[in-house]
Amino acid sequence: STQYEHILTSRPNPSVALITLNRPKALNALSTPLFLELNKALFDADADQGIGAIVLTGSDKAFAAGADIKEMKDKEFSDVYKNNFLANWGELSRLRKPVIAAVSGYALGGGCELALMCDIILASPTAKFGQPEINLGVIPGGGGSQRLVHAIGKSRAMELVLTGRMVSAQEADQWGMISRVTDNVVEEAIKMATEISSKGQLAVQAGKEVVNAGYELTLAEGLRFERRTFHGLFATKDQKEGMAAFAEKRKAEFTHS
Ligand code: CAA
Numbered sequence: 001s002t003q004y005e006h007i008l009t010s011r012p013n014p015s016v017a018l019i020t021l022n023r024p025k026a027l028n029a030l031s032t033p034l035f036l037e038l039n040k041a042l043f044d045a046d047a048d049q050g051i052g053a054i055v056l057t058g059s060d061k062a063f064a065a066g067a068d069i070k071e072m073k074d075k076e077f078s079d080v081y082k083n084n085f086l087a088n089w090g091e092l093s094r095l096r097k098p099v100i101a102a103v104s105g106y107a108l109g110g111g112c113e114l115a116l117m118c119d120i121i122l123a124s125p126t127a128k129f130g131q132p133e134i135n136l137g138v139i140p141g142g143g144g145s146q147r148l149v150h151a152i153g154k155s156r157a158m159e160l161v162l163t164g165r166m167v168s169a170q171e172a173d174q175w176g177m178i179s180r181v182t183d184n185v186v187e188e189a190i191k192m193a194t195e196i197s198s199k200g201q202l203a204v205q206a207g208k209e210v211v212n213a214g215y216e217l218t219l220a221e222g223l224r225f226e227r228r229t230f231h232g233l234f235a236t237k238d239q240k241e242g243m244a245a246f247a248e249k250r251k252a253e254f255t256h257s
Pocket of ligand 1: 066068069113
């Protein structure tokens with residue numbers, strides 16, 4: 001398997017990929033080399049037929065404290081514009097398998113945005129979310145201003161982006177930004193990933209695709225897309241097996257076909 005410098009990869013069980021951000025001295029600041037490794041590990045896991053879901057985590061102290069400020073500080077407009085700085089961050093949202101963020105400690109700036117790019121966020125009681133870019137004379141550049149509006153609405157998104165205030169896991173939970181707060185967040189995320197992996201993977205992929213489509217489409221288009229995708233699943237063996245198993249009062253044996 002690939003050796004990485006800034007992340008750790010493992011398989012807590014055969015169907016789950018665990019990716020751990022690992023730049024402890026910089027609180028997992030998201031440098032360009034780290035993001036290149038992260039994208040490679042994510043796409044490798046996405047392409048691996050044995051894996052049903054991916055868990056992304058950091059350390060107890062920090063999920064990630066944002067883009068690497070030391071790397072960014074001397075960049076000029078011409079550099080960031082020419083090279084489309086941060087454009088490759090969005091690659092995570094092209095994955096077809098579900099990604100669960102297990103957040104402990106700081107998820108700030110790009111770290112908060114990275115969590116928001118994941119499909120599900122679980123947080124430990126220690127998690128702190130925020131978009132402190134305003135204190136650096138900039139604004140979020142990894143999608144925070146847009147994804148936060150979808151997640152928590154305009155007023156709360158505006159408050160976070162304009163004040164830079166950090167919110168606790170509990171507050172993020174009340175705001176509907178995350179699924180829930182839990183102790184042993186990595187273990188819980190692995191459990192959830194394992195459960196998702198036990199379902200028919202075609203249906204999982206379709207479920208992720210239609211939920212995400214809701215961000216891009218009008219309601220009428222989204223409903224049509226959902227209906228067509230639902231119809232399409234009647235062409236799969238997993239639909240036949242899932243419904244037959246229910247009628248026969250037994251557990252479904254999905255073959256992901
Ligand atoms: N980039 C680079 N290095 C960082 C970093 C970051 N985002 N966050 C922390 N570090 C480094 C610190 O510089 C420090 O390194 P040294 O030991 O070499 O000095 C080390 O990590 C430990 O950090 P602190 O000593 O600051 O730890 P703390 O516990 O006192 O404070 C913190 C923790 C409140 C998270 C503080 O580190 C902090 O405010 N970090 C920056 C948060 C931030 O502004 N994030 C937004 C970045 S911009 C962005 O993300 C743009 C975007 O939209 C994509």
